[in-house]
Amino acid sequence: xxxxLLVVQVLNGLQLGVLLFLIAAGxxxxxxxxxxxxxxxxxxxxxxxxxAVMFYAMTGSFLLALGGALVxxxxxxxxLEFAVFRHLYDxxxxxxxIATFGIILFLNQGVKLIWGAAPLGLPIPDALSxxxxxxxxxxxxxxxxxxxxxxxxxxxxxxxLVAYTRVGMLVRAGATHAPIVSALGVDIRRLFMIVxxxxxxxxxFAGVMIAPILSVEPGMGDTILIxxxxxxxxxxxxxxxxxxxxxxxxxxxxxxxxxFAVDILRLVxxxxxxxxxxxxIASMLIYLLMALVLYFRPTGLFPARGRS
Amino acid sequence: xxxPVLRLNGLRKAFGALVVTDDVDLDVGEGxxxxxxxxxGAGKTTLINQISGLLSSDAGSIRFDGHDxxxxxxxxxxxxxxxxxxxxxxxxxxxxxxxNVALAVQARSGSSFRMVGRxxxxxxxxxxxxxxxxxVGLADRADVLAGHLSHGEKRALxxxxxxxxxxxxxxxxxxxxxxxxxxxxxxxxxLRRLKGRFPMILVEHDMTAVFALADRISxxxxxxxxxxxxxxxxxxxxxxxxxxxxxxxx
Amino acid sequence: xTDAPIAVPxxxxxxxxxxxxxxxxxxxxxxxxxxxxxxTGAETYLLSLFTRVMIFAIAAMSLDVLVGYGALISFGHxxxxxxxxxxxxxxxxxxxxxxxxxxxxxxAAAALFAWLTGAICLRTSGVYFIMITxxxxxxxxxxxxxLAPYGGDDGLTVKLRNTLFGFPVFRNxxxxxYVVLICLLGxxxxxxxxxxxxxxxxxRGARENPTRIAALGFEVxxxxxxxxxxxxxxxxxxxxxxxxxxxxxxxxxxxxxxxGELIIMVLxxxxxxxxxxxxxxxxxxxxxxxxxxxxxxxKVIFGPLLVLVVLFARGGLLGLAQKLRRLGRG
Numbered sequence: 100x101x102x103x104l105l106v107v108q109v110l111n112g113l114q115l116g117v118l119l120f121l122i123a124a125g126x127x128x129x130x131x132x133x134x135x136x137x138x139x140x141x142x143x144x145x146x147x148x149x150x151a152v153m154f155y156a157m158t159g160s161f162l163l164a165l166g167g168a169l170v171x172x173x174x175x176x177x178x179l180e181f182a183v184f185r186h187l188y189d190x191x192x193x194x195x196x197i198a199t200f201g202i203i204l205f206l207n208q209g210v211k212l213i214w215g216a217a218p219l220g221l222p223i224p225d226a227l228s229x230x231x232x233x234x235x236x237x238x239x240x241x242x243x244x245x246x247x248x249x250x251x252x253x254x255x256x257x258x259x260l261v262a263y264t265r266v267g268m269l270v271r272a273g274a275t276h277a278p279i280v281s282a283l284g285v286d287i288r289r290l291f292m293i294v295x296x297x298x299x300x301x302x303x304f305a306g307v308m309i310a311p312i313l314s315v316e317p318g319m320g321d322t323i324l325i326x327x328x329x330x331x332x333x334x335x336x337x338x339x340x341x342x343x344x345x346x347x348x349x350x351x352x353x354x355x356x357x358x359f360a361v362d363i364l365r366l367v368x369x370x371x372x373x374x375x376x377x378x379x380i381a382s383m384l385i386y387l388l389m390a391l392v393l394y395f396r397p398t399g400l401f402p403a404r405g406r407s
Numbered sequence: 408x409x410x411p412v413l414r415l416n417g418l419r420k421a422f423g424a425l426v427v428t429d430d431v432d433l434d435v436g437e438g439x440x441x442x443x444x445x446x447x448g449a450g451k452t453t454l455i456n457q458i459s460g461l462l463s464s465d466a467g468s469i470r471f472d473g474h475d476x477x478x479x480x481x482x483x484x485x486x487x488x489x490x491x492x493x494x495x496x497x498x499x500x501x502x503x504x505x506x507n508v509a510l511a512v513q514a515r516s517g518s519s520f521r522m523v524g525r526x527x528x529x530x531x532x533x534x535x536x537x538x539x540x541x542x543v544g545l546a547d548r549a550d551v552l553a554g555h556l557s558h559g560e561k562r563a564l565x566x567x568x569x570x571x572x573x574x575x576x577x578x579x580x581x582x583x584x585x586x587x588x589x590x591x592x593x594x595x596x597x598l599r600r601l602k603g604r605f606p607m608i609l610v611e612h613d614m615t616a617v618f619a620l621a622d623r624i625s626x627x628x629x630x631x632x633x634x635x636x637x638x639x640x641x642x643x644x645x646x647x648x649x650x651x652x653x654x655x656x657x
Numbered sequence: 658x659t660d661a662p663i664a665v666p667x668x669x670x671x672x673x674x675x676x677x678x679x680x681x682x683x684x685x686x687x688x689x690x691x692x693x694x695x696x697t698g699a700e701t702y703l704l705s706l707f708t709r710v711m712i713f714a715i716a717a718m719s720l721d722v723l724v725g726y727g728a729l730i731s732f733g734h735x736x737x738x739x740x741x742x743x744x745x746x747x748x749x750x751x752x753x754x755x756x757x758x759x760x761x762x763x764x765a766a767a768a769l770f771a772w773l774t775g776a777i778c779l780r781t782s783g784v785y786f787i788m789i790t791x792x793x794x795x796x797x798x799x800x801x802x803x804l805a806p807y808g809g810d811d812g813l814t815v816k817l818r819n820t821l822f823g824f825p826v827f828r829n830x831x832x833x834x835y836v837v838l839i840c841l842l843g844x845x846x847x848x849x850x851x852x853x854x855x856x857x858x859x860x861r862g863a864r865e866n867p868t869r870i871a872a873l874g875f876e877v878x879x880x881x882x883x884x885x886x887x888x889x890x891x892x893x894x895x896x897x898x899x900x901x902x903x904x905x906x907x908x909x910x911x912x913x914x915x916x917g918e919l920i921i922m923v924l925x926x927x928x929x930x931x932x933x934x935x936x937x938x939x940x941x942x943x944x945x946x947x948x949x950x951x952x953x954x955x956k957v958i959f960g961p962l963l964v965l966v967v968l969f970a971r972g973g974l975l976g977l978a979q980k981l982r983r984l985g986r987g
Contacts, residue, residue, distance in 0.1 A: 136787075336784070386793070514875060
């Protein structure tokens, strides 16, 4: 275990964390403000990736692909909101879980129909491909740094928006106590649409940014969805700050855990069982973390609705 | 007085900087109906919640029937015989009125971890339940879904549930809240009939009911007990008149 | 109102509605007749299909106890099924093929897991409960995936179905079918007894108003935990039968998608009516079977179907039937 490896894995952890934050931010807002469990958020991330691949094939430009994907994903998301989600805001969580589960099935199969089941790729823009020397012996891919940077930038923008604008104030109020916001005469439907649209774009953005690194395939949104839910539960539902902290925490724990679990276990047990148990524990780490957090803080670290 | 059934000593509860229960001493003796009155926001429901265990107290002690229940959870206090009715009706709307009360009887009679036999066919539970319903005048509404009862009937059901628990102390949190004139009279008659059977704490705004029923009255203002004693003494206490009752009661 | 003692009218016993008693009976009779009818056509196919329906019906029914009667939306129920299955698989890989050993192990493993995880999950409520049950389901999934000696990701073949008292009863498709049917019947009776008993009344009350239940003197947590363990054990039974039916165990049996499917089965039939879960499991699996025969992209149809069911047929098939009956009457 060298210092270089550690730094690389920390950076990888940050990159995963930032990605999770982009997805979790939209999820936590939608849940916090509208009390709506949206399992379909993961497929919106997947859709962003697929749309980027499609627009890239049409234009050859990453930037245009990104822009096109965001616009198309937003449009699609709003259609979904209008056709399906709008009718579920008043329903209980069970209904929302099942209905959005149905959307997952539909879209996972849909992209298979349109683009086929084989994994697709998106090339990194030339200027940003390649690696950069961060410290002696440490070459790190530029694109991953771009992801970290853009994620942090989005985080700052979100924070400013939520903390300093009028809409942001309404969002914060809605996350704390939605019925009152409506009773104050705010057009709650428009607010919901804005929150939802924003969340969709964030998820799509994450999908586009990760597409060059991961393969774009049906079902890619499923695992990340679960992780995102773990993030918002740990962070506290409705809280952007909570999502940020929890996302980075989980990104780091998961990445470092997977890299070093076997090594750490080798300190206390023989190599062979360590190699079996290690990966299992590594996959479970974030769930153990969530169980632990919920045990001491049943509503997460920074719940938007005041702690009881 | 013989050992009181309930003794509160220096009870205190604060939410942040707001002190809602401020060094409250109170006791309730055998068979006594002790009314707690005070303006809205005085902390009456908070006090009831502290006594029943829904809220933990920051300081002070609660002794009930010889046990120190200050740190016991709600269900443990209920098992000891502390029954309460809720200010905002808290019944099981999907169960029949009879089942609501039978469940209360069930709580006091034997193990509820029994998984054999139909609970709602047990005469041992249904008969006392019907008796309690009859006490509050709901005998003919036994098979109606509790959620379909009128507001006044639901308040009466709350009372029947509390009765079925064979309480050693009954906490009544505004049982007449929102009831019309006729139903209020009916509830007062029921309470008068129950007086003496077991001690009660009655939180109420309806002054006619309070002065008709209470053996003793404590007046709560801003979380502090301003005055406590026999109804006539309290009624004439100038501090109480100034702070709450006003000249109309003279 | 006078102060004279009031005469206490006798409580009237409630007459069970004809449908509530008849429908479950019809369902079991129908299942019993399948092998007879199947003998005329594609026997193996139909038998194995309906065996699978009954196996998942057991799991769905146990989930209905939690979701329908207790409002405990467990998104990790498939873990119990998987544990029961893996009990069979692991024992089999070590040469132990007797049901009298495998079944208790399966039940115990599932019950133990339910007890340990339930003790933590039940301290939360609402969406947190959903999430933490999901988390534990995922933990089980990942543990199974990393069990290299037992197949890991790829799963494990069960070379021989369990013997019963040493007799290879399970290896006869018809006999196995009836074994599963008896298990389903037994599970149904158990769940029904649980739900109408004293215990069940407290448990159901806790769904409606936990504050009230606590105020009566019941410790809600204990009742919910017991129900959770019983439901988990029944899930383990389902897994035990599943491993025997498919002669294969895999981590996929415990995936969160499977847990979601179990919830859907319960919803399809109608929450809070045990025979509804059986109907729902049948509806789900038969629809899946039919649609996947039509096109490999059947999920494109199934997905929106789910959405439509949630939006318009919330009470599931039983709810629809009730609505139709009311329309017919009035």
